Amino acid sequence: MLVEHTDVPPGMTYRQAARKVVAMCVSDFAAKGVRPDSFMVSLGLRKGVTQRQVEELSLGFRDAGREWRVGLVGGDTNEARELVIDCAMMGYAEKVVTRKGASPGDLLVVTGAFGLTAAGLKILTAGAKGSRAFARAATKSVLEPTPDLELGVALAPFLTSAMDSSDGLARSIHTLARASGVGFELDRLPVGTGVRGFAASNGLDADRLVLEGGEEYVIVGTVRRGRLRAAQIAAAKAGGMLTPIGTATSRPGKVVLETNDGARPIRDSGWTHLRGR
Amino acid sequence: MLVEHTDVPPGMTYRQAARKVVAMCVSDFAAKGVRPDSFMVSLGLRKGVTQRQVEELSLGFRDAGREWRVGLVGGDTNEARELVIDCAMMGYAEKVVTRKGASPGDLLVVTGAFGLTAAGLKILTAGAKGSRAFARAATKSVLEPTPDLELGVALAPFLTSAMDSSDGLARSIHTLARASGVGFELDRLPVGTGVRGFAASNGLDADRLVLEGGEEYVIVGTVRRGRLRAAQIAAAKAGGMLTPIGTATSRPGKVVLETNDGARPIRDSGWTHLRGR
Numbered sequence: 001m002l003v004e005h006t007d008v009p010p011g012m013t014y015r016q017a018a019r020k021v022v023a024m025c026v027s028d029f030a031a032k033g034v035r036p037d038s039f040m041v042s043l044g045l046r047k048g049v050t051q052r053q054v055e056e057l058s059l060g061f062r063d064a065g066r067e068w069r070v071g072l073v074g075g076d077t078n079e080a081r082e083l084v085i086d087c088a089m090m091g092y093a094e095k096v097v098t099r100k101g102a103s104p105g106d107l108l109v110v111t112g113a114f115g116l117t118a119a120g121l122k123i124l125t126a127g128a129k130g131s132r133a134f135a136r137a138a139t140k141s142v143l144e145p146t147p148d149l150e151l152g153v154a155l156a157p158f159l160t161s162a163m164d165s166s167d168g169l170a171r172s173i174h175t176l177a178r179a180s181g182v183g184f185e186l187d188r189l190p191v192g193t194g195v196r197g198f199a200a201s202n203g204l205d206a207d208r209l210v211l212e213g214g215e216e217y218v219i220v221g222t223v224r225r226g227r228l229r230a231a232q233i234a235a236a237k238a239g240g241m242l243t244p245i246g247t248a249t250s251r252p253g254k255v256v257l258e259t260n261d262g263a264r265p266i267r268d269s270g271w272t273h274l275r276g277r
Numbered sequence: 278m279l280v281e282h283t284d285v286p287p288g289m290t291y292r293q294a295a296r297k298v299v300a301m302c303v304s305d306f307a308a309k310g311v312r313p314d315s316f317m318v319s320l321g322l323r324k325g326v327t328q329r330q331v332e333e334l335s336l337g338f339r340d341a342g343r344e345w346r347v348g349l350v351g352g353d354t355n356e357a358r359e360l361v362i363d364c365a366m367m368g369y370a371e372k373v374v375t376r377k378g379a380s381p382g383d384l385l386v387v388t389g390a391f392g393l394t395a396a397g398l399k400i401l402t403a404g405a406k407g408s409r410a411f412a413r414a415a416t417k418s419v420l421e422p423t424p425d426l427e428l429g430v431a432l433a434p435f436l437t438s439a440m441d442s443s444d445g446l447a448r449s450i451h452t453l454a455r456a457s458g459v460g461f462e463l464d465r466l467p468v469g470t471g472v473r474g475f476a477a478s479n480g481l482d483a484d485r486l487v488l489e490g491g492e493e494y495v496i497v498g499t500v501r502r503g504r505l506r507a508a509q510i511a512a513a514k515a516g517g518m519l520t521p522i523g524t525a526t527s528r529p530g531k532v533v534l535e536t537n538d539g540a541r542p543i544r545d546s547g548w549t550h551l552r553g554r
Binding site: 001 | 280283317354358361
């Protein structure tokens, strides 16, 4: 469910918002290794909505339908005090990757870098500045998120657990830890290109951008150590990549980052609905 | 999609609202003859929502799940400026009854009477008064709508077209007429018990309560003339009833009511989102 005041930052068009709500579902499907077939959309429209805005929404659904080859097969329309779009998606899979299959010794892996989306949001909402190229990439990651469905489907046979990082990297890792009854020891943070520089020049904490951002729509999961190589080849064939960032441990719920100064705990922080950060 | 300011009248509890949004989907399934299997729910909750209210919602979903034997299998939670509940339902059928199968000569049928829900809404929102028994029945029809799933499933083999009357009887009949390329000649209006008396004592137009109410969640459809008897027996076996109220004609889009003074046109009026009535 996409809600205007929570999920539509300044600068996002209705077309992008419509595409985004489908992307949110596609991202969930990608992380579970499920190929979607079709989707339904319920719209809550403001009373003053214009013909143009409704057309923008329909273009966004068309964009999404073409991009991920899913058909819009139904839905509902209603009146609401702000734009609300709910998407329900249907699809098929032989195996669904859950959150609870990680075992101690498994490698923690991600399919992308983090921090860019949080930086983009700071640029759009808080006046932060970056180089032109960085700002373009960062805001694009917010306005036009691109979950990698083919990558998710290709990785499903290899992942012992996975989810998409819609509420941030730290929250995702803690969620997998709780669901699987393991802990995680990270040996590195998957910091996006340019994020440290952007953070420094705007007086922001780069680690927080990386750990607490959210809405990256990147897959966070685990693979058996001996399967990493095969999983990475499958990822490359699907046009993506898979980066190990740590190891599952037998200390349930404990998530730490190994640094030169020793192990630093990573808190279960990120976006919490009805509370914020 | 249920939206608080549009779909939750004064006097409706959160538990009833949650049950109602599932009832809205069940009603669609009943009219199509599809047995639902499971549903997903997306919630938009106000920032000040209480633990108690969230529990009420969960009780309403449980009520609905038990009543129509459907499982709540997933969903999403978000923050919104008013309560928004979106329900997506999945189910199975060998045949789906559409809106476009009516032929001239088919009988127009309904599975219930009309006017009670509109009366209930007048009682809840506009201070209208009725006898205690009538008021109880009328407000109950608003607060706890009861689509008849078993009846819909039993009738599916007989219906040539059908839909549920969520936007009112007149709108439903016109929609079937447009979709099927026929007209309809009504020989009677399916007026609910006590509705004429209630209308008279409150200075309201009974025909409008019957034709333009909405949210009755009654099935409006068509059957071949020679199949009426069999359809009525199937309805009775399912614990319901099927009442013929008119005939499909070969005058596309023309909907009239035969009266002692001749044919009176029935307008395509009812609830229109973003405009009201």
